[in-house]
Amino acid sequence: MERIRLYNELAYLWPVISPVEDYAEEAVHWLRAIEDKLGPGSHRLLEMGVGGGHNLSHMTGFHKAEAVDISPQMLELSGRLNPDVIHHLGDMRTVRVGRQFDAVLIHDAISYMLTHDDLQAAFETARFHLRHGGLLLVAPDLVAESFSEGMVTRWETSRGQVSVVTEERLHDPDPSDTQIESWFTYEITENGKRRVERDVHVTGLFPLGAWTGLMDEAGFEVDAFPLPGQDGFGEWLLSGVLR
Numbered sequence: 001m002e003r004i005r006l007y008n009e010l011a012y013l014w015p016v017i018s019p020v021e022d023y024a025e026e027a028v029h030w031l032r033a034i035e036d037k038l039g040p041g042s043h044r045l046l047e048m049g050v051g052g053g054h055n056l057s058h059m060t061g062f063h064k065a066e067a068v069d070i071s072p073q074m075l076e077l078s079g080r081l082n083p084d085v086i087h088h089l090g091d092m093r094t095v096r097v098g099r100q101f102d103a104v105l106i107h108d109a110i111s112y113m114l115t116h117d118d119l120q121a122a123f124e125t126a127r128f129h130l131r132h133g134g135l136l137l138v139a140p141d142l143v144a145e146s147f148s149e150g151m152v153t154r155w156e157t158s159r160g161q162v163s164v165v166t167e168e169r170l171h172d173p174d175p176s177d178t179q180i181e182s183w184f185t186y187e188i189t190e191n192g193k194r195r196v197e198r199d200v201h202v203t204g205l206f207p208l209g210a211w212t213g214l215m216d217e218a219g220f221e222v223d224a225f226p227l228p229g230q231d232g233f234g235e236w237l238l239s240g241v242l243r
């Protein structure tokens with residue numbers, strides 16, 4: 001992974017830029033998919049690429065969870081929000097936490113898988129941690145069908161003494177590969193002082209058929225649930241039950 005400033009020295013901005021409350025509506029769909037595929041009751045979850053733990057925080061009231069992330073700063077944020085969750089530092093392509101789970105969740109962190117090999121490795125990690133009949137849930141931020149060159153999203157959020165105007169502009173420098181770039185500008189007002197920070201996130205872009213095909217090859221029975229995404233983002237929740 002490129003060094004992404006938002007998950008390193010700017011990680012403290014995550015709860016401002018992407019408020020935990022904004023995940024509540026989508027989490028209902030995740031909880032419904034878990035119940036649909038695994039039945040009612042409490043299940044053991046492993047989230048990979050947990051970030052600030054915003055998505056997971058809406059599930060810990062119902063399920064017992066562990067979590068993985070490659071960024072110590074993001075693990076610290078998630079640990080504060082989700083004190084009952086066991087956190088592990090690791091890469092979703094290679095990590096082995098030494099336990100099996102009923103479900104493995106990978107939310108928008110799956111966007112940082114840049115190639116088919118990366119996706120295969122992440123799905124293999126999921127398979128390794130699942131019991132027979134276990135569930136993989138994956139939510140790509142963007143599928144190729146929804147991408148257009150130069151797409152821009154701009155939003156303003158604040159929390160305490162910090163407010164941020166975030167702009168994300170998508171760019172595909174080489175349409176023949178499976179990667180795009182998100183150029184981020186964060187206009188930050190902190191204790192009355194203004195500054196601008198920039199960041200580039202390199203992420204993977206694959207058509208829906210590649211997602212479902214690779215999950216199927218990894219041994220999962222695949223379903224795709226539409227999500228109430230916005231502006232082309234977050235439109236699909238992909239579920240795979242381990243055969």
Ligand SMILES: C[S@@+](CC[C@H](N)C(=O)[O-])C[C@H]1O[C@@H](n2cnc3c(N)ncnc32)[C@H](O)[C@@H]1O
Nearest residue numbers: 049051052053054055070071074091092109112
């Ligand atoms: C957009 S954030 C996830 C936010 C999360 N959905 C939430 O609810 O707060 C993406 C996360 O993926 C993590 N990440 C990126 N590549 C990773 C990898 N190879 N293995 C594990 N985590 C990774 C980043 O460190 C970052 O915390």
